[in-house]
Amino acid sequence: MxxxxxxxxxxxxxxxQQAQVVAAAxxxxxxxxxxxxxxEAAPRLLADRLTDRLEETGGEALVDRPYPWLIRRGLVQRQxxxxxxxxxxxxxxTGGECENCNNVLHIRRARRAKIAAQIDRESPGLAAGERRKVLDExxxxxxxxxxxxTRRRHACAVVEVEGRRAAAARRREREEEAERARRSAPCSGCGLPDAAGLCPxxxxxxxxxxxxxxxVDLAVAVRADLDDAEQVAQLTARCEADTRTLITDVCRRRGGDEAWVAYATQEVAERVRDERRVAAVRRLMASEDAVAEADAAxxxxLRQRPRDHRGAEAAADNACRRTAGYLLRSSLxxxxxxxxRAAAGRSHRGVA
Known part of the structure; x- marks a missing residue:
């Protein structure tokens, strides 16, 4: 094509020569x-370019040296x-006129007109030939x-780019150094070296x-009188002891080495936390506020769909759960x- x-x-x-032209094309x-x-339109555009360049030359008959013409003129884009x-x-x-070319042409024409007007003001009596020479000069x-x-702007741009690259290299070096320091830091818990600050x-x-x-908070929030700080403290201590004992017993029954027990302990603690959350929501769903919201829903x-009792029950259950969730977040x-406040009070007493 x-x-x-x-x-x-x-x-x-x-x-x-044919092989060279094929490679260039x-x-x-x-x-x-x-x-x-x-x-996919690229081959057609190149074929159109060759057609235009031949018309510009006057046809194939006027091309004396086909190979140089194809390599240096026919196939070459002229910006x-x-x-x-x-x-x-x-x-x-787009196939349309290049707007940038029009802008460049407009700027060149405006520059030429400006210089010509300045010459006419400074040397009004110049002959046409002399005026053309001065204008061209x-x-x-x-x-x-x-x-x-342009050369100076380019040089400044090169310096700026090099400066940014150097700054980026320094930043990467600092980040790598900080990462090496972080990885080599001992464990803050047991002092194990090269533990990235905390061993597994x-x-x-x-x-x-x-x-x-x-x-513990989930259990205390739904059982304690949150206006009684002493009761909250006592229930918290008792509940924490019971929770840790429960987790330890479960992990002891599972067995395993120290590392496995440490991993299994957090797994069991997470399951206990989730079970406490479910129990807290279920407890609050029986509260007066949650029941009232369920009845209202x-x-x-039923007012919207009198015969849809199943839909009404689903709406009531959703409202009850929503209210229970809100009450739990509020209590927490x-x-x-x-x-x-209790910690702040202890701090003030310690200072005194």
Whole structure:
């Protein structure tokens, strides 16, 4: 498809030249495919380019040296601006005029008109030939200055890029150093070296402590009088002792080495916590508030669908569970506030 427009030139090439042209055409098709939203259109675009270049030359008969013409002119994209998609002022991806080329042309024309007007103001009596020479010289000087400014901007950009790369390298080095230090840190619990701050058994133990605390809070929140700090403290201590004893007994029956027991302990503690949560919700579902919400939801559902008793029961159950969940979260929040105040009171007494 690509060689079609230049089939006459193709027949005039040697075998080696044909291989070189095929390689160049494949490379250009691949490059064009990377610029297009529809890569399959790349061969057609290259064939159209060859057709346009032949028309520009005047036909195959006017091409004296087919191989150099194909390699250096026919297959080569000619950008008239900085846009990579520009080819002779035409956008490769849309087929329309390149707007960037129009902008560049407008800027060049405006610059030429400005310099010409300045020459007319400063030297109004110049002859046409002399005026053209002065204009061309000033345009050349302006181009040289613009090229120098571009070079300086490029140099500054290179310095900035190198600075950013160096800063990124330093940041990566600091992060790697911090990571090495973290990994080599001893365990904060047992002092084991190179434990990344916490060895697995100590990590399991901390996790177990958190799970036990959550399980204790769930039990205390639904059983204690949260306005009585002394009762809360006593029930908390008793419940924590009972919970740890329960977990220890279960793990002892399972057996295993120390590492396995540490892992199994947190697993058992998590199951106890989950069971306590279910029991707390079930207990609160029997509270007056939850029952009242369930009754209200049941009646509201029956008013909407008088015969749908099953749907009304489901709505009542959902309302009851929702209310129980809200009551549990509220009690846990109140328990947390009570303990915070108690801790603050002990702290103040210690200072005194």
């Amino acid at each position: 690509v060689q079609g427009p230049v089939s006459g030139l193709w027949g005039r090439l040697s075998g080696w 494949k490379a250009e098709v691949k490059r064009l495919a990377g610029l297009l939203e529809q890569p 008239t601006c900085s846009d990579r998609r520009c080819d002779d002022g035409v956008r490769l991806d 000033q345009l050349r000087q302006h181009t040289v200055l613009e090229a120098e400014r 058994p100590c990590s399991y133990a901390r996790r177990t402590d958190l799970l036990v605390q959550e399980a 049941y009646e509201a559902a 929040g109140q328990l947390k506030v009570l303990r915070t």
